[in-house]
Amino acid sequence: MSKPEHKDPFLQQVQATLERSAQTLDDATLRELRQARYTALEARQRRPAWLLPMGGLAAAATVAVFSVSLWLAAPQPGVNEQLPLEDLALLEDSESLEFYEDLDFYLWLDDEQQDAG
Amino acid sequence: MPTGQSGPGLARIEHTGYTACRRTALDNSAALDHFLASVERRAYRLALIATSNHEDALDIVQDAMLRLARRYADRDAEEWGPLFQRITQSVIRDWYRRNAVRNRFRQWLGGKPAQDGExxxxxxxxxxxxxxxxxxxxxxxxxxxxxxxxxxxxxxxxxxxxxxxxxxxxxxxxxxxxxxxxxxxxxxxxxxxxxxxxxxxxxxxxxxxxxxxxxxx
Structure with missing residues (x-):
């Protein structure tokens, strides 16, 4: 992995400043990062098997609701409504769909964290 | 001539197999823990520069770690780096989109859009x-x-x-x-x-x- 223009003094200074900023994070942030890591490792080991089919059901329900909404919200002839393109891009984004697919998991994780807290 | 193993012999093999699997899983968890520890500070700083908000940056790192751990933990450790970068970028883009939509709603409701970095x-x-x-x-x-x-x-x-x-x-x-x-x-x-x-x-x-x-x- 080659770094661009690594001999440029300006870029060296940028590099050093960024590196220093990561190495001098405060203790509270480091604790929170450690906690985030433990949560991720724990979630990987403790995901209940019964949640697996729920993801598919949630995704199907989301697509169904979205389709019906689009059908009901179809513009009437003569009404020149401009489509909110950015919102449409958000809705059709694959990552967002993944979020809805995993909604049950995030709800479970939230319950776990509330129980732990 | 026995055609297969049964009884205590099979149980021992099963137990050995279980132990080996469990050891592999533990090794994998330790390796993943080590990997995440090695990237968490930079990931946080990257997210903080993008959002200018401590809580949002932590959420982004948490989300990226969860996605990597749940979906790609079984991949080769060498693949974790590029995967984690890709996931982090994806989560940051999601944050930007959600933030843009939230700000549009705030403006629509007559409020002031949130100034990140405040x-x-x-x-x-x-x-x-x-x-x-x-x-x-x-x-x-x-x-x-x-x-x-x-x-x-x-x-x-x-x-x-x-x-x-x-x-x-x-x-x-x-x-x-x-x-x-x-x-x-x-x-x-x-x-x-x-x-x-x-x-x-x-x-x-x-x-x-x-x-x-x-x-x-």
């Missing part, structure tokens, strides 16, 4: 971001100022320029790996990097040189 009343953003690690207060203050200047300049860049610059310059990713992480073409990576560098030079070079001269005096 410090809480009475909170010193430098205090919140940087711990005191240098024994010399003068040097420490100068480093903090340089960091704050760099953070602000990076934050003012368009998101793609900002993240391409950080991935190339700080994470040391190649043009190809950066393009994969960002989900864009290699030509775009070069263009974004070049524009980001030009903007940062214009904004910071004079300021940093001036500081160096003051330090020499």
């Amino acid at each position: 410090a809480e009343p009475g909170e010193d953003p430098l205090e919140a971001r940087v711990a005191s690690a240098d024994p010399e207060p003068g040097v420490q203050l100068q480093q903090q100022q340089a960091m704050a200047q760099l953070d602000a300049a990076l934050h003012r860049l368009p998101l793609r320029q900002q993240q391409v610059f950080l991935l190339r310059q700080w994470e040391g990713l190649s043009v190809r790996d950066t393009a994969q992480a960002m989900g864009c073409g290699e030509g775009s990576v070069k263009t974004h990097f070049s524009r980001a560098l030009k903007a940062l030079r214009a904004e910071l070079q004079d300021y940093w040189q001036m500081n160096e001269q003051q330090e020499i005096r």
Whole structure:
């Protein structure tokens, strides 16, 4: 992995400043990062098997609701409504769909964290 | 002549197999823990520069870690780095989209859009971001100022320029790996990097040189 223009003094200074900023994070942030890591490792080991089919059901329900909404919200002839393109891009984004697919998991994780807290 | 094993022999083999699997799983968990520990600080800083918000940056790192752990933990450890970069970029883009929609709703409702990077009343953003690690207060203050200047300049860049610059310059990713992480073409990576560098030079070079001269005096 080659770094661009690594001999440029300006870029060296940028590099050093960024590196220093990561190495001098405060203790509270480091604790929170450690906690985030433990949560991720724990979630990987403790995901209940019964949640697996729920993801598919949630995704199907989301697509169904979205389709019906689009059908009901179809513009009437003569009404020149401009489509909110950015919102449409958000809705059709694959990552967002993944979020809805995993909604049950995030709800479970939230319950776990509330129980732990 | 026995055709297969049964009874205690089979149980022992099963137990040995279970132990080996469990050991592999534990090794894998330890390796993943080690990997995440090695990338968490930079990931947080990358997200913080993108969002200018501590809580949002932590959420982004948490989300990226969860996705990696749940979906790709069984992949080769060598693949975790590029995967984590890609996931982090994806989560940052999601945050941007959600934030844009939220701000549009706020404006529609007559409110003021949230200004990311706004410090809480009475909170010193430098205090919140940087711990005191240098024994010399003068040097420490100068480093903090340089960091704050760099953070602000990076934050003012368009998101793609900002993240391409950080991935190339700080994470040391190649043009190809950066393009994969960002989900864009290699030509775009070069263009974004070049524009980001030009903007940062214009904004910071004079300021940093001036500081160096003051330090020499």
